Amino acid sequence: MKKQVDKSLVIKAEKLTKRFGDFIAVNEVTFEVCAGEIFGFLGANGAGKTTAMKMLCGLSTPTSGNAAIAGFDIYKQPEQIKKSIGYMSQKFSLYEDLTVIENIQFFGGIYGLSDKQLKGKSDELIETLGLKNETKKLVSSLPLGWKQKLAFSVAVLHEPKIVFLDEPTGGVDPVTRRQFWDLIYQASDRGITIFVTTHYMDEAEYCNRISIMVDGVIKALDTPINLKKAYSTNSMDEVFYKLARGAERSG
Amino acid sequence: MADVTLNNIVKTYNKGEVKAVNNVSFEINKGELFGLIGADGSGKTSIFRILTTLLLPDSGTASINGFDVIKDYKTIRKNIGYMPGKFSLYQDLSVQENLDFFATIFNTTVKENYDLIKDIYIQLEPFKTRKAGKLSGGMKQKLALCCALIHRPTVLLLDEPTTGVDVVSRKEFWEILKGLKQQGITILVSTPYMDEANLCERIALLQNGSIMSIDRPNNIVKQFPDTLFAMRANDMGRLQNVLRSNKLIKSCFSFGDFHHVTMDSGELTMDNLEKQLIESGFQNVIIKEITPTVEDCFIYLMGNAMEN
Numbered sequence: 001m002k003k004q005v006d007k008s009l010v011i012k013a014e015k016l017t018k019r020f021g022d023f024i025a026v027n028e029v030t031f032e033v034c035a036g037e038i039f040g041f042l043g044a045n046g047a048g049k050t051t052a053m054k055m056l057c058g059l060s061t062p063t064s065g066n067a068a069i070a071g072f073d074i075y076k077q078p079e080q081i082k083k084s085i086g087y088m089s090q091k092f093s094l095y096e097d098l099t100v101i102e103n104i105q106f107f108g109g110i111y112g113l114s115d116k117q118l119k120g121k122s123d124e125l126i127e128t129l130g131l132k133n134e135t136k137k138l139v140s141s142l143p144l145g146w147k148q149k150l151a152f153s154v155a156v157l158h159e160p161k162i163v164f165l166d167e168p169t170g171g172v173d174p175v176t177r178r179q180f181w182d183l184i185y186q187a188s189d190r191g192i193t194i195f196v197t198t199h200y201m202d203e204a205e206y207c208n209r210i211s212i213m214v215d216g217v218i219k220a221l222d223t224p225i226n227l228k229k230a231y232s233t234n235s236m237d238e239v240f241y242k243l244a245r246g247a248e249r250s251g
Numbered sequence: 252m253a254d255v256t257l258n259n260i261v262k263t264y265n266k267g268e269v270k271a272v273n274n275v276s277f278e279i280n281k282g283e284l285f286g287l288i289g290a291d292g293s294g295k296t297s298i299f300r301i302l303t304t305l306l307l308p309d310s311g312t313a314s315i316n317g318f319d320v321i322k323d324y325k326t327i328r329k330n331i332g333y334m335p336g337k338f339s340l341y342q343d344l345s346v347q348e349n350l351d352f353f354a355t356i357f358n359t360t361v362k363e364n365y366d367l368i369k370d371i372y373i374q375l376e377p378f379k380t381r382k383a384g385k386l387s388g389g390m391k392q393k394l395a396l397c398c399a400l401i402h403r404p405t406v407l408l409l410d411e412p413t414t415g416v417d418v419v420s421r422k423e424f425w426e427i428l429k430g431l432k433q434q435g436i437t438i439l440v441s442t443p444y445m446d447e448a449n450l451c452e453r454i455a456l457l458q459n460g461s462i463m464s465i466d467r468p469n470n471i472v473k474q475f476p477d478t479l480f481a482m483r484a485n486d487m488g489r490l491q492n493v494l495r496s497n498k499l500i501k502s503c504f505s506f507g508d509f510h511h512v513t514m515d516s517g518e519l520t521m522d523n524l525e526k527q528l529i530e531s532g533f534q535n536v537i538i539k540e541i542t543p544t545v546e547d548c549f550i551y552l553m554g555n556a557m558e559n
Contacts (some may be wrong), residue, residue, distance in 0.1 A: 199416070
């Protein structure tokens with residue numbers, strides 16, 4: 001499939017800021033993400049990634065600044081934003097005590113798919129993931145790698161404009177980790193924008209562009225190749241280390 | 252003598268349906284820094300819980316400092332330091348209160364063993380009145396390590412201490428471990444990060460409850476059976492598809508900005524593969540021979556395990 005040539009912006013953040021009392025978790029963050037782009041959102045622990053992501057998902061109101069997600073205003077249209085995005089994280093993805101098919105139906109229903117759409121989508125998903133014999137099994141009985149691949153597929157079931165992935169491959173074996181990225185590429189080819197955080201620096205290389213957040217601000221934002229050039233190194237690990245080493249809030 | 256031994260340990264759950272640990276045996280020498288490398292569900296935590304006397308094996312024997320994990324569990328609990336994968340300190344006690352609490356439980360004082368934790372505690376000291384639940388991830392990890400060390404254990408068991416922790420904190424943590432090793436403490440540490448394997452003296456690669464390989468990292472790398480090549484070109488996605496559909500290519504996995512590739516070297520050379528790729532329209536083709544990483548070996552061994 002040919003990658004959609006679409007330069008339209010799906011995330012536009014301008015001086016986005018979140019304060020908790022006198023603590024500035026996210027400090028005037030400005031960036032843009034294009035449709036279909038794989039955008040890596042990296043940062044040290046405590047840098048403000050999670051807070052920023054919550055604002056972008058419409059779950060937390062910014063203190064100041066502006067952002068439009070899939071064309072919707074972050075202050076006035078959080079509900080429309082929630083309908084236009086998908087989300088998965090390592091910690092929360094699927095209901096363990098529901099079966100594979102129940103999870104698909106539950107999330108499909110929440111995202112507003114009709115019964116007919118849901119039937120087509122779930123058949124397709126089960127086929128692609130090779131889960132035909134597992135549909136009636138509880139999610140808790142699946143190996144982690146399968147769970148994560150299923151969780152991702154469920155998060156993009158409603159063909160959202162953007163899918164937010166918070167450390168989706170944490171703890172996953174090296175082969176499954178790569179299969180997971182195959183799914184990411186496929187979704188990106190369909191025009192879905194991928195917004196992903198990871199602690200694996202090899203995965204940073206698979207992104208079109210990455211940002212590195214330190215102490216509430218975006219310290220660097222570019223393609224992996226340009227960042228390595230700028231910091232005169234051939235490893236992303238080293239780029240990250242050079243930027244985050246001086247962080248006051250790390251550790 | 253070995254400080255930690257496991258002989259044919261088997262552990263199953265759900266009435267034998269799930270085999271978490273499948274006939275695992277290994278020894279850790281006194282003062283050694285030993286790594287268990289594997290993904291979630293490979294059996295790492297079950298092994299930790301058996302060694303820390305919190306879980307009974309179905310069969311097999313295990314001991315720490317010569318004490319049996321079943322018969323002598325009380326002695327073992329006094330001698331070991333354990334940092335579970337899940338943060339298990341008291342969230343509503345302060346840094347200092349947690350430390351005092353664990354020292355008291357082990358019949359000692361923070362003062363008595365301060366030299367052992369000093370280098371780590373210095374970084375926590377500015378936050379000593381802060382509640383443990385309010386600390387950042389890296390700080391929690393350091394406090395948990397201090398609490399595990401406060402009674403001067405002979406063996407330190409660390410279950411995924413660096414999971415979810417950023418590159419900078421991970422580097423610091425491994426520096427701390429090196430320091431503790433120099434003080435003669437035997438350390439068993441688990442991690443899902445393959446790049447951390449090289450920081451251990453010996454490692455066991457674990458998958459589905461079984462050990463696939465156990466050796467020094469550089470020896471594991473030497474056992475990689477093929478010549479390994481790193482390749483890149485202008486279109487990495489298409490490059491992967493083209494290589495995988497070539498019958499003379501044995502394996503192709505993405506590794507950051509390169510693909511790692513093995514091939515049937517009787518039929519294919521670096522030069523004629525490069526030529527073929529350029530003929531297929533690739534630009535900026537780079538092919539070079541490289542030394543495998545532990546992750547390359549892990550992937551190779553996983554493939555082997557699946558075939559058998």
